[in-house]
Amino acid sequence: MILYSIISLGVIGVISAIILFFVAKKFNVVEDPRIDEVEEVLPAANCGGCGYPGCRNFAEEIVKAESVSGFYCPVGGNDVMAEVGKVMGLEVTAQKPLIAVIRCNGTKKNSPQKSIYDGIESCAVAHNLFAGEGGCSYGCLGLGDCVDACDFDAIHMDPETGLPVVNDKCTACGACVEACPRDIIELRHIGPKAKRIFVSCVNKEKGAKAVKNCKVACIGCGKCEKVCDFDAITIENNLAYIDYEKCKLCRKCVTVCPTNAIWEINFPLKKVKVDKVKRVEAKVEKEKKSENKTDN
């Protein structure tokens, strides 16, 4: 009796051992030492800006893919990516660095307040409740969800305008883009000498309605699209968009925009613009004078 037990148990043991041996072979995981090495050179911000849950995960995916194309750590930038390339023994093409831009210029002046919101300070909550104090249901609510989302102290509210402002601490992690319930923030090329041109408006209403609430809204007139020699501008749903890959920063569109919805940043002041201003001022003067005359 005992013999039977010993033999059967022994046989089961041997079979199990054989199965386990093969299973272990088949599912053997040798962790690639490069994962650790890649993680080492990453900034350990764990911000998720790369699109992965954390730096470790990002490293794992790079090693698994045996490639660095399509991977980019916005916080570390090109320097860190070059390091990663060294570890992986791969060539890394440098990417143009990005920065967050605020595509709304509905300041207190441009989009005067029509109602007072006294609810809690949260754009997400207010977005559910009403169009906004200025009446634009696309524009910035000014309650700073983006500011709260930034881990890098790169975005602040300007009390004067009521709009957020991004400074050069921005790592383009994209947290603010995610946080904004109105999709106002976009990551764009910093541009040579930090020069950028973009449409500072996201209002999709027809022109006449858009300007009712905000003087500087894009009215989708298409003048910029026509004047652009590089096919960089498209108009969709009454809203212009400038593709930063195609834009050559020629500034033509900026001058033709009737509502000044296109912004140019870090450019020297254009002469024509000054002329234009002067001409307008002269005209106003003239009108004033003639008014005075009729008064007398």
Added chain:
Amino acid sequence: MLKTFKLGGVHPPENKISREKSIEVLDLPKKAFIPVGQVLGAPSVPLVKRGDMVKVGQLIAKGEAFISANIHSSVSGKVFKIDDIVDSSGFRKKTIIIDVDGDEWEEGIDTSNEIIRDISLSKAEIIERIKASGIVGLGGATFPSHVKLMVPKGKKAEVLIINGVECEPYLTSDHRLMLEKTEELLIGTKILMKGLAVDKAIVGIENNKADAIEKLTKVAKDYAGITILPLKVKYPQGGEKQLIKAAINREVPSGALPIEVGAVVNNVGTTYAVYEAVQKNKPLVERIVTLTGKSLEETANFLVRIGTPISNLLESKNGLPEDTAKVISGGPMMGKTLTTIDAAVVKGTSGVLLIPEKESKRIESSTCIRCGKCVSVCPMGLEPHLLEKLVQIEDWEETQKNNVMDCIECGSCVYTCPSYRPLLDYIRLGKSKVGEIIRSRKK
């Protein structure tokens, strides 16, 4: 002991200052602003264009989706234009704007005051007529009424409950209706009973409206099957699920409709509209709106054409008082602050409430002290303090698991919170996020 619902509830001050004011017909507006989205469901599709002449009662927008409702012109005149303008929701909505000229009604509509008692239409015809007349829940939820009458396969309606609770403080439109249109209301109830094929109806009324209870009880003697049920005053008894619990002691499960327990609930305003549609062939073009507020010299209960700007109501009573800080569409508990008083009265507008400066300020909130008061007053058995936290950390999965979608936005939790936490602001955000997720999953 009077009946009421068991779980939670609060007792806000009633402030029914306009209760003695008889229903008064408001003058026609110069321009009517009729939004095409006035229903809890898909917006209706406009049938008219700029320059068209319309009569009162003419169909001007069709409810094409299953959960949608027809919209009829409430005035006669010329379509000025169709434009997006800010309505009582605070957002721009597509609106048919009509220049009013005279008051010419569509043919075949009986506008007399004669009461017609015989119900000649069949069950199917009743439902069809209610659908054609664009009737929606006038208590504020604006769910299309014909859909409620179409009992799904496998379910059976046993009892009709008429909601005359009017538990919102300040509002008195339903109260006046019960007093002044008592008989019509009971005939409407009979029509709904026929439409549902039930022989039992209960009219639930809170006992702060003793005169209405008395009058209805007297008249209801001639109407077999209708019981008038006085209820203890407790907010939010007017919630469908709370009223069902109070009236027939049944509990509607989470996420289910009242029909699950054999009940169908209709508000008294809706029931009156049903009477007018079925007996008088009159579509839903007007409703009773309470104008109230402590700072007003004179409050009122108006019979108002849909599409009348709220500013017209105010003007007829000496305009907006100086110290007004907020104008609310609806009551103080569940109403919504308007962003403009030019917003129009819609099918769901039960009242207009003015809040003076000194009462309008939000009191600054402090941290949650875990007192559990919000939990104990929540009529849906939720944990508002927990939901607030979950929404703040954006854990949508847990938010959903904690039944955020069950919240009826009654505001009882906010009303009782000793730390003045903005619980409902976050819960509403949670509902909209979770709702989005549920919808995207269905697709």
